[in-house]
């Protein structure tokens with residue numbers, strides 16, 4: 001079987017433990033490659049390389065325009081290899097080729113955008129209240145950044161972090177998910193080809209408890225940028241706080257998809273299906289709570305179920321497939337357990353509810369699109385993130401009730417409102433506690449627009465100009481241009 005070594009300091013790295021972890025193809029359930037099982041010794045090696053690259057050598061010598069040019073160059077190489085990288089991601093995480101290839105063709109934009117911003121980072125001259133001083137600010141890179149990613153969209157999520165970190169002048173050690181590391185290992189080679197100096201971008205593979213934890217605790221790592229579960233995010237936050245490290249955390253969601261009776265129902269049905277079945281529900285912004293105004297509840301539910309029933313399941317590498325497998329065996333077990341939880345809580349199973357038993361699904365990890373009606377927002381199925389194709393439908397009467405249900409969750413990542421009333425759309429967007437609110441659409445994201453969580457959904461923002469600030473720190477510089485120290489014992 002193919003063995004994929006780590007990548008540290010510009011070359012393949014022979015890992016200390018000598019152990020390997022199987023990587024599975026979710027469509028067959030079979031191992032297709034092995035990744036190196038790293039540990040604290042490999043982390044030490046990678047962080048030292050990243051720290052050395054940050055402090056001295058060509059990266060440190062480069063000006064911001066030169067860094068921007070490298071980012072542009074790597075964007076072009078990603079565009080060149082997008083099709084190949086997409087295939088690799090599908091093999092590793094089972095998401096649809098149509099989706100991953102769309103993502104990979106879009107990923108270069110992060111490098112062009114942040115490459116363009118690299119030399120626009122500038123401080124201010126502060127018009128001080130004190131005479132005899134000139135004061136200005138500098139925005140300086142934080143240093144070594146640990147980027148810890150999940151398995152659902154490895155290269156897109158990585159790029160949301162890597163592009164601004166490099167534009168800021170940081171160096172990076174990446175810890176991809178142990179379930180889907182292959183695409184990241186191929187991806188970082190493009191940085192070498194683009195001309196990034198050794199040590200600027202490094203990858204250590206392995207388990208979170210070994211590699212991830214060692215990165216978070218390493219004193220030379222100044223910032224952790226993480227996407228994954230809220231349990232792990234909480235743990236990382238607590239560990240990082242002990243050394244006052246910066247964190248960006250993109251965590252879970254239980255996003256409300258709210259349909260009013262005045263909405264264009266054809267669009268809203270499509271939006272509801274895309275909210276829960278796209279990526280087989282394995283996205284942090286899955287519209288897993290469908291809030292339906294009572295007057296349209298029955299008709300909408302029927303139309304949604306009719307559309308969900310037509311979903312073509314099967315080989316994710318085929319462009320015709322609409323719903324692929326779930327990515328990991330533990331994720332499959334988690335989804336099936338939540339289906340039992342919902343039934344036990346008294347929700348009504350209106351569609352699916354079982355592993356898919358269709359010839360086109362072979363031995364893969366497939367779950368039938370599943371819909372529960374009669375869900376109350378207090379149920380676990382309405383409060384906890386399933387991360388699978390399981391939809392909970394909750395009725396409401398009016399705007400106030402919709403807002404109350406939408407906000408009655410510890411999460412706040414995404415939300416959508418379907419209505420033809422512009423006033424209602426704006427009122428709802430003001431009242432919903434969520435980092436993103438979509439009106440008459442679902443799941444739109446861009447490198448230009450900030451993305452992140454309210455409440456337990458996270459800390460910090462990715463994408464857009466503000467994302468760059470997550471990797472910078474501000475220094476205030478004071479120059480005495482003629483101020484006299486009248487009394488050295490008193491601060492002025």
Ligand code: NAD
Pocket residue numbers: 148149150151152175176177178206207208209211212213216227228229230232233235236250251252253283284385386387
């Ligand atoms: P996870 O939190 O277990 O793992 C995410 C990453 O963190 C992996 O690389 C993992 O190895 C690493 N990690 C685990 N323990 C760590 C530790 N103690 N210290 C440092 N790093 C550690 O999540 P997952 O297995 O990738 O996905 C599981 C759940 O995460 C999903 O069911 C879903 O709820 C959530 N998720 C959220 C998002 C999002 O964008 N918000 C994306 C993917 C997954």
